[in-house]
Structures are given as C-alpha cells and as structure tokens.
Amino acid sequence: MGIFKKNPIKSLKNFGEQLFAKFFGFEQGIDITNDIEVLRRRNVVIKNIIFVSNLAYSALLLILSLIGSPTTSDWIITFLSVPITYMINKVLKTLINIDHNDRTKQMLAAYVAAFYIFFSSFLIYFRLYTKGSQMFETVSYILIYYAVVVISLYQDKRLLSTAFQFILVLITIIHFIVTYNLAALAEGKTMVEFLNEFIKMPEFSDLILRTLFFILFYFVVYSIVSIGQYMQEERKKELVKRRAVQADFVHIVGDLFNAVFTNSVVLVNKKHALLVQKIAMKLADYYGLSEEKKANLNEFSMVHLKYEEVRSMTIDAQNFDDKAYDNLKQRTALGAYIVKRIELSQKCESIVRAHIENNIDEEFINEFKKTQNNIQEQIILLSDVYVTLRSAFSYKRPLSHSNAIKQLEANLSRFFHYELKERFIKFEDEFEEIYNNFEMK
Numbered sequence: 001m002g003i004f005k006k007n008p009i010k011s012l013k014n015f016g017e018q019l020f021a022k023f024f025g026f027e028q029g030i031d032i033t034n035d036i037e038v039l040r041r042r043n044v045v046i047k048n049i050i051f052v053s054n055l056a057y058s059a060l061l062l063i064l065s066l067i068g069s070p071t072t073s074d075w076i077i078t079f080l081s082v083p084i085t086y087m088i089n090k091v092l093k094t095l096i097n098i099d100h101n102d103r104t105k106q107m108l109a110a111y112v113a114a115f116y117i118f119f120s121s122f123l124i125y126f127r128l129y130t131k132g133s134q135m136f137e138t139v140s141y142i143l144i145y146y147a148v149v150v151i152s153l154y155q156d157k158r159l160l161s162t163a164f165q166f167i168l169v170l171i172t173i174i175h176f177i178v179t180y181n182l183a184a185l186a187e188g189k190t191m192v193e194f195l196n197e198f199i200k201m202p203e204f205s206d207l208i209l210r211t212l213f214f215i216l217f218y219f220v221v222y223s224i225v226s227i228g229q230y231m232q233e234e235r236k237k238e239l240v241k242r243r244a245v246q247a248d249f250v251h252i253v254g255d256l257f258n259a260v261f262t263n264s265v266v267l268v269n270k271k272h273a274l275l276v277q278k279i280a281m282k283l284a285d286y287y288g289l290s291e292e293k294k295a296n297l298n299e300f301s302m303v304h305l306k307y308e309e310v311r312s313m314t315i316d317a318q319n320f321d322d323k324a325y326d327n328l329k330q331r332t333a334l335g336a337y338i339v340k341r342i343e344l345s346q347k348c349e350s351i352v353r354a355h356i357e358n359n360i361d362e363e364f365i366n367e368f369k370k371t372q373n374n375i376q377e378q379i380i381l382l383s384d385v386y387v388t389l390r391s392a393f394s395y396k397r398p399l400s401h402s403n404a405i406k407q408l409e410a411n412l413s414r415f416f417h418y419e420l421k422e423r424f425i426k427f428e429d430e431f432e433e434i435y436n437n438f439e440m441k
Contacts, residue, residue, distance in 0.1 A: 023048045026153075033236050033243070039106045040096060042154050046113045047092045049150055053117065054085035057124050060139075064128065088116060110154055114163050118147035122170055129178055137179075144171060145217060152221045155228045164218050171214060175207055270305060272387060275438050277301040279431050280383040286423045287379065297376045304341040309334060344377055348384040355411055356396050365414050375417065382408075382416050382424055390435055401432040 023045070030041045065075050095109035121143040128136035144167065151163045176182045180203045186194040198204050280301050284294050309331070347368065354360045389404040399407065405428050413421050424431065 032232070033240050036101055036103050036106060039103070039110065039154075040100055043092070043096045043106060043109045043113060046110075046117075046150065046153060047089060047096065049153070050092065050113060050117055051085070051089045053120070053146075053150070054088065057120065058082055058085060060124065060128065060136075064136075092116075110156070110159060111162075114151045114154070114159060115166075117150050118144070118163060118167050118170070121147040122174060125174065126178055145214075148218065148221055152225050155225055155232060157222065157225055157229060160222060160225055164222075168211075168214070168218075172211070175210065180207065272391070273302055273305055275387050275435065276380065276384045278434050278438065279386065280379050282427075282430060282434060283379050283383060283420075283424060284376075286427050287375070287420060289375070289379075293376060297379060300337070300341060300376065301380050303334075304338050304345065306334065307338050307342075341380075344381055345384060348381055348388055351381075351385055351412065351415060352388045353395060355407065360411070368415055375420070378417055378420055382420060385412060385415075386424070386431065387435065401428070401435070 026038075026041060026045055030037045032038055092109060092113055095105065095112060099105050124143055125140040128140040148160075148164070148167065152160055154160070182198070185198065185201075185203075189197070277298065281294065281298060284297055289297065351360075351368070354364060386404055386408065389399045389407060390401065392398040405425065408421070409425060
C-alpha cells in the first residue's frame with residue numbers, strides 16, 4: 001500500500017533530475033581532483049549536448065523543407081542530417097573512449113567537439129538564411145552565440161580563446177558573403193568607390209554593431225569562464241588539502257585506537273560486559289529511565305566489544321569518494337564511542353584499585369565527579385564497580401555480595417548520584433540474584 005502514497009509529481013521530478021545528472025551533470029561520478037577524468041566527463045556532456053543540438057538542427061531543416069516551395073535538394077539535406085548526426089556522435093564517442101587516461105586524446109576530442117559545434121552552427125546559419133531570406137535570420141544567428149556558450153562549458157580559457165578567433169573570422173566572412181552580399185554591392189565599382197559608399201550604408205553600421213556586440217559577448221563569457229576555472233582550481237586545491245589532512249587523520253586516529261585497544265584488551269571481557277549489561281538494565285528499570293535511554297544504555301554497555309571493527313583504519317587515496325568518506329566518518333564515530341566505553345571500564349578499575357590500596361582522597365573523588373555526570377554512564381559505572389568487587393582479579397580477591405554492598409555504601413558512595421546509589425541498595429537482592437544466576441550458567 002505504501003507505493004500508492006508516493007507523490008507522482010515528486011517522483012517524476014526526481015527521475016528527471018537523475019536523468020539530467022546522468023547525461024548532463026559535469027560532476028557525475030568523477031573525482032574533481034583528476035584533471036583528465038574531469039575533461040573526459042566534460043567531453044561526454046558536450047557530446048550529449050551536440051547530439052541534442054543536431055536533433056534540433058534536423059528539426060529546423062525539416063521545418064524548412066515543409067514550408068514554402070521545397071525542392072528535392074531540401075528533402076535530401078533534411079534526410080541526410082539524421083545519419084550525419086549519428087555519425088558525428090559516434091566519432092566523438094570513439095575519440096572520448098579511446099583512452100580514458102590520456103590527456104592528449106581527451107584534448108583532441110574537446111577540440112573536435114568545439115570545432116564541430118561552431119562549424120555546424122555556421123552551416124545551419126548559411127542554410128537557413130539563404131533559403132528563408134531574412135525570415136530565419138534571428139534564429140540562425142543566435143546559433144553562433146549558442147556555439148560560444150557550449151564551448152565555454154569546458155571552462156577552458158585557452159580553448160575558448162582559440163574558438164573565438166576562428167568564429168570571429170568565420171562570422172566576418174559570413175557577413176561579407178551571406179548577410180550583406182558585399183560582392184553584389186561592389187559589382188562594377190572600384191575598391192575605393194565601394195568603400196566610400198559602403199561606410200555610408202546602414203549595412204556598414206549593422207556590421208560594426210554585430211561585430212562589437214559579438215566581441216562584448218565573448219568578453220562576458222570569457223570572464224565567466226575565467227571565474228569558473230579559477231574557482232574550480234581553488235576547489236580542487238582545497239579538496240586535495242582536505243584529503244591529505246583526512247589521510248593523516250586516519251593514520252593518527254588508527255594508531256591511537258590501536259594503542260587504546262591494545263592497552264585495554266584486558267578490559268574487553270565479554271562475560272564481564274554481559275553481566276554488567278544485565279545489572280545496568282535492571283538498575284535502569286528501577287531508576288525509571290525512559291525506553292529510548294534504556295535502548296541507548298543497552299547498546300553503549302556492550303559497544304566496546306566491537307573494537308575489532310575500528311582497530312585498523314585504512315584509506316584508499318586513489319578512491320576516496322563520498323562513500324569512502326561516509327564510511328570513514330561512521331567508523332570514526334564508532335571508534336570514539338568505543339573509546340568512551342573503555343574509558344568507563346578504566347574508571348571502574350581505577351576506583352576499585354584505589355579503594356583496595358586505600359588511595360582514595362578528596363582530590364581523587366573530585367576529579368571523577370568532573371567527568372561523570374551522565375546518568376547512563378553512572379548506571380554502567382555503578383554496575384561495573386559492583387561486578388568488579390564481586391570478581392577475582394590479580395590485584396584483589398572476590399568479595400561476597402554483602403561485603404560488596406557494604407563497601408559501596410560506606411566507602412564508594414560519593415562516586416555516584418545519591419538517588420541512583422539508594423536504588424541500587426534498595427534492590428540489592430535482585431542484583432545479587434542476577435550475579436549468582438549468571439555465575440551458575
């Protein structure tokens with residue numbers, strides 16, 4: 001039934017975003033610190049844009065063939081545009097996939113794509129303008145600017161500058177030959193006579209305005225590309241620095257965890273931890289802890305037994321993507337959680353040792369109180385102290401239940417919240433039963 005509750009509009013939107021990211025997303029599944037990988041992804045996206053552009057060109061040619069008085073050549077050109085579109089896309093795909101790690105081949109694919117996009121825009125301009133007179137002039141002329149924008153998607157100033165020089169030359173030739181047909185205007189006149197007349201014509205002003213506007217447009221696009229390229233380089237540098245710091249962090253934290261776990265291996269005793277967990281959960285019930293806090297307490301009391309999961313923390317510098325980062329983040333959080341639990345076991349041992357050796361003083365108690373205010377940690381610590389008092393260790397003999405309770409009440413009570421200690425004393429028989437039954441298993 002849950003499937004019918006999904007919002008179809010939202011699902012369609014998500015599908016559209018995923019589809020767009022797959023074919024036109026510049027950072028889809030790539031490492032932005034790898035220049036060749038980034039260039040290849042840009043080639044793939046530009047190839048897809050060129051494919052869509054070719055479909056649009058074919059549609060324009062089809063419209064041109066349907067209106068007016070179409071000739072046989074019009075239909076031939078229209079039908080030939082489809083296989084040509086496929087062939088161009090296939091050639092670009094081959095160039096891009098020859099060698100994914102060869103910068104020269106990827107740059108070659110980029111220059112071929114850039115050349116094709118502006119050359120095809122000129123061909124379409126020439127075809128539409130000459131066939132439809134000035135009816136399609138605006139649409140066809142916009143394609144030249146469109147070519148500049150597509151090339152700018154490479155975020156490469158050198159490529160854009162090279163393309164601009166070629167486009168400026170070609171657009172000037174197009175203006176002379178097609179847009180204004182200067183050959184017809186100059187027919188029968190000398191060069192000097194033609195120039196004297198031409199500079200007074202509106203065509204000359206229009207030519208100057210078109211050229212100036214195109215140059216202005218190029219400078220704007222060039223500025224955008226410069227900013228984008230600079231930001232990309234800075235972002236790449238920051239990411240490289242972050243990964244270096246993260247790699248160092250992993251090694252340092254890994255070594256730290258190993259040191260902590262190696263020195264604390266005697267504290268990681270499954271039987272002891274299970275017994276502490278049982279007593280702690282029962283004490284949590286008597287204390288009136290909420291179900292959510294009891295669930296957290298149950299997990300925290302045993303988490304130090306998972307130390308093998310984070311004992312060795314490694315990182316693959318060649319494949320450090322978001323998934324690897326999230327995994328590292330989770331393991332680091334788990335490691336910190338485990339260390340906190342081991343620290344609690346160490347505090348328990350310190351308290352019991354200090355009591356046995358009669359080294360508990362006011363300063364010792366105050367230091368413990370500064371870091372032991374969380375009630376869940378207090379419950380585990382009190383349970384652990386009770387189990388430790390009842391158990392045999394190299395530095396002590398096991399105490400009976402009555403003697404352990406006596407020591408808790410007379411000498412160790414100041415380490416725990418008053419109410420928590422009172423609940424433990426009140427229900428001491430239940431805790432004794434848990435300990436004895438557990439021992440008999």
